[in-house]
Amino acid sequence: MIGTAPGGQGGVASVIEVLRQGGLFERESVRYLSSHREGSRGAKAGAAFNALWRTSLACLRERPAVVHAHAASRASFVRKSLLLLIARSSGCRTIFHLHGAEFDRFAGAESGAAQRWWIRHTLERSSVVIALSDSWAAFLRGFAPAARIVVVPNSVPLPPAIELDRTKEQPGRILFLGRVDAGKGVFELLEAVAALALSFPQVHLVIGGAGQLDQVRRRAVDLGIGERVSLPGWVQGADKQRELALSQVFCLPSHAEGLPMALLEAMAAAKAVVASTVGGIPEAVADGANGRLVAPGDAEALAGAIKALLGDAALRARLGDAARATVQERFSTEAALGQLSTLYRELAEGGQ
Template identity: 25%
Template sequence: MPKVLVVATSHKTRGGITSVIKAHETGRQWKQFHCHWVQTHRDGPSWRKIMYFLLGMIDYLIRLPFCDIVHIHTADYGTEKRKRIFAWLSKLFRKKLIVHLHSSGPEFSIGGQYRDLYRYSFTHADKVILLSNTWREEVTRVFHLPEDKMKVLYNPCPIVKPSEAEERESYILFAGTLTHRKGYDDLIKAFALIADRFPLWRLKLAGNGEIEEGKHLVRELGMSDRVDFLGWINGEAKECAFRHASIYCLPSYSEGFPMGVLDAWAYHLPVVTTPVGGLPDVAIDGENTMLFSPGDIKELSEKLNMLMSDRLLYKKISNASIWFAEHKFNVFQITTELGQIYGSLK
């Protein structure tokens, strides 16, 4: 079987790409195709980032002559800039190249200032993996890639022990970086509009970022006793937050395919979110998710109100999350598809 070098950020880095690759590690294809994770970046001070890049490059150069496929995970401008040299070296050594795009923004779109940076990777790749049909259409429009070069592969739901109904507590959970792009501030404002109707409910925000700005907004709205800032959580703390939540909300303005939503589905949580990134591929308002327009705080408050007050609707959306986790985004199905992609490049 071919040997595969998986080039991506460190397994210690916070974020969706790391979560995706950790899920891929659980699949049969990881051992079947002798995958090795080349770690090229880690959060932290500049010296640590430089060290990880150099050590990753050394690891890559030592293993590159003996591999068959290079699978590069890339996202925004900074990631793509770092990964371009790995793509160039893979073609210099005549290896098969897979470029796996996790971007949440329009960097490569027509008029995007970094379009030419992405062009090399996309045009020289033997296969381009995209997170949704939406992104496949956009890449086709911008770069005119042949249809057989592109493959849509969804991010998988993690494997977890799903929550039981009796474990639920009355709180809405947000998990992600606290930035306006993720819409955490919109969620605080929307919750404030309905908080008086649901005195037993709380809002919990898990993630790093604009924590002080968020606390200031909460104080302005008189919601300090109803909103909790959990900071960045993982491991047991993350599991506890998802297991005991009753609703997951991600009011994002742009995404690739959000891992927070996949985590919520894995824990069978009903999801309130926006139709951005890859979500329109599968999300149907009122059927399997509760959707609202990005930035529409009033509509968000109405969707939360519906889910919190209508038990039949709550059960319906929860059951849809179970189906997503066990079928559409099942990690074994996704990793099997990834193995088929590797096999097609032999």
């Protein structure tokens, strides 16, 4: 398996950690190679070269049954496509596991004819392409008709019910987790919080993540909510669970997504969630049933959805409980690991 360094930032790293903690590596004798890590350009280049070298050696000397690459767009795709080419050339079965929220844009408007051919070729020559949702699977089937597409949603562990305690929630506290930039809807979220400040004097937004932190701080001050916004940086592990426990509402108003791990984690923690109608999100969140959905980029609608939740404890509890039930039924770690194990064994035994 090839992907970003375990323990790193972002959804792919979270996916890898779930698979590792769930026991997939031991169950299926998975060796993990990091092709990307956070840091300087030199550190990133070193990780990419190391993965290229180690993958080449493993494929030539040991012939692993399956090479499973977690990929996104742009540089991530380039790295993984080369590694999968090496694997195919060595006779290995390959899995291209797509996580990129903007892969449709990358494969379309951002790519010339030659690059589009290479993207399509990589997908169609892979033994299996994993999509995170039915909507992404539909796009991939249209873009690469000869590819074998399988849907394996992201999954998250379900915290024990005993750990869920809404008495810990702080009034008016809103949580965002993810990359901090315009594409995640952070600036619309700031506008929504500014609009809510008069109605909810205790409203406070926690933005957990790395990215455009200085721009966010400046915009919060310009909107008059500088003291209502906290930027703790990237949060994970126990710190993430603490932030989830303290929040009344989780909000992820992204402009593009695959199937975000942070959203599933908030749902598993029985939080009332507000998210946008992009990517695989509508396949996890049904508006009014287990969360609220708004159009991306619509700060007014975002403020309205958050306002309805902050002002109604019973509604928050109902949607939060339904969100947790959704994760338990459809996004459990056991189900995802079972699908991957089945794929591995089918490919190892000579499947397509």
